[in-house]
Amino acid sequence: MNENGIATLEVFLVEPSHTQQVIINQYLQASGIHAVTFVSSGNEILEKLKKTKPDLIISSMYLPDMTGVDLIHAIRKDSESYDMAFLLISSETKIQYLEPIRQAGAIAILPKPFTQQELDTALCASLDYLHPEKANLEHLDVEDLRVLLVDDSEFSRKYIQRVLNNVGIENISFACDGKQALALFQEHFFDLIVTDFNMPEMDGLQLVNAIRGDAQQVSTIPILMVTSEQNQNRLAAIEKAGVSAVLDKPFEPQSIKRLIRQLLN
Template identity: 40%
Template structure:
């Protein structure tokens, strides 16, 4: 039987009892009833380590830590490092939002949030748990090999988890464009998923290099929190197949891979 939203277990971290009740009602509308509620980061860490929920939903600011610090603790613990995380916050500081996206989150929803966006994020959480093989015309998914390029180990783990949810198990990893090129010289890959901002050689430089090399046939998907429109335009001109925010979900990644590999 396919996994349904009502099967998801959720850990809700919210110090406000009023906000907790509201979120519990919204989750109930989505048929999700298996929800544990914590008001502090330390309580959440203990609960997550013991029960390992399918999804953690947290506000940005708690009494004992913020969501960035909470995520760092979660990602450093082998028992909790791969847990799905969603932020619900009115925070507008781009630096803080970028920091939390770098840690690998399914969604960053504003307060108040659109319930349709919540539904999309919940479905993304379900998809990361239940492997749903992509249908790719004339391509054997078991033979696909991807190259993940990102200077953040946590971000690479997040992309790897999304690929695994799509049924893709064979991957190589590089911390920047230069390392990616060295891997390409010795290994055969079918697609590249790259970050934009990296030391030594960033995503745009990597895309430009590949476009003018023997690897010009490789589809490149770029996952980035970059906001500068001129930089993003330059990336598109470099031949990148698709651009995504770091909160990309399995369904969107799946569609992009299908389009890139069947083009």
């Protein structure tokens, strides 16, 4: 872990429980972070964000005036706060509550209780998101890569775009679903496709099958699927269809950088 870099992070901790504030702060101090501002409600932090911007927002799911979902959506809708790293710490396990957090581009979702290692991993991901390094490819200039990004969530598209930009990829085309992506694929050449799985019109699996069966295009184009899908049968079907790699939401920025190197070198 880059302890010197981690120690520079300024954190807003949104947690209504004083006991949980103390516990989480102890973990943060063990990681070397001492610049922690404690906030008890969603509206309180939204007011604070008008005056100052932390590096990382850590929030629980249930606040007195809103949920963590409401909070991250409010942050993502604010152009000045949009790119902030967001970490959820919650004992919530129901997918209908966690899925919107994943789609909105959270750095990580940690359980209660969490381990020091889990927190350190999330903090490293935050640091890499905030202070990225360009990906080094042996045979290609990363600036020349042509990427097709497919996701029905605007928040997710913007978050993944930010991560791709951070590693030096600027030439990105966007599609909201598989049907739109397939039309773009048939008209243009791409070096890499990054797609979600669960989408309307045509999902990621149908898109992969269509691309791999297209005789007019190079069917060996690398396809990276970024998904929060947990169903093992569906994941097995994705891999069988010929996807090059599967990355979970939320993912560490280093993970997508490493996969891009593996897929394109």
